[in-house]
Amino acid sequence: NVVFAKKQIVPTTVTIREADRTELFIRRHIEMPAGSRCCKLHTVDKRLIPEAFQSLAPHKVQYRLFSRQALINLLKSYRTRLNNNKHLDFDECMCLTDADYIKLTGFTRAQHAHTLSHIPPTSLKNSATRSARSALAYVLMKLKLGLSDSVLTSMVGVNSKRQMSRIINEARVAVTKHFVPRYLGLAHLTRQDVINKHTSSIANRLLTEG
Structure with missing residues (x-):
């Protein structure tokens, strides 16, 4: 007997950015070590999507000592977020779903x-x-x-x-x-694309039947 093993597809992972790790600590009280990675499906433009923030859960609870500089950086990030929170922010990944x-x-x-x-x-x-x-x-x-x-x-x-x-x-x-020239009109389509994807059954009958 021949046994075929199914190949396991491992999704691509990306390194979680420092801004996302800081935001996670502020919003969820979850501290994520530098260099942590996640599945690329949970990111858009290399930033974590809001749904990923909500689904994350702490692996374990432990005490940790923060350096003075780390606390200063955290407070600066928190102040910046508070100052920008009164307006729509398309650069901050957690502001808009x-x-x-x-x-x-x-x-x-x-x-x-x-x-x-x-x-x-x-x-x-x-x-x-x-x-x-x-x-x-x-x-x-x-x-x-x-x-x-x-x-x-x-x-x-x-x-x-x-x-x-x-x-x-x-x-x-x-x-x-x-952007517009790539998606407006027929210039971005090949002849075969038009035939296969953009020709109705009625047009096919009119053009192909005598």
Whole structure:
């Protein structure tokens, strides 16, 4: 008799970032050692998704001594999070869930990251006032919700309406140049794709039957 062994597929893992480990300690009182890894399925754009934060459970309870610098860094992170908590924050992974993303932008977190991946950093740069990720979110919010620049300014904490207008314009130009051509019209499809995936049965009959 021949026995076939089923090959076990090991999912790809990624190192959990320091920002996520700090957030986990603040929110859940769970301290995660540096270098800890998790399944890639629990991350989007290399950051833990909110659902992963909620599902984590402590492995064991033990006392630990923290250095003075570690406590200072923790307090700084906590202060930064409190200062940013009054506005929508698309850079902080725990602030918005997938459902929040869909309501605000029409995209899931993964779709948002996918859209951003098509835009090169030279076209939509990170700045002191906003990240490329946030800039994309602002223009998507404007498209979905029809909000004015002044309302968006208050919601996300940008300094002025003029600055928000500039951010939205930069993001719009970048999306139009690098993302839209890949998914609008037929230019991104091959002839075979059109035949196999985008031709109705009626069109097939009209074109193939004499």
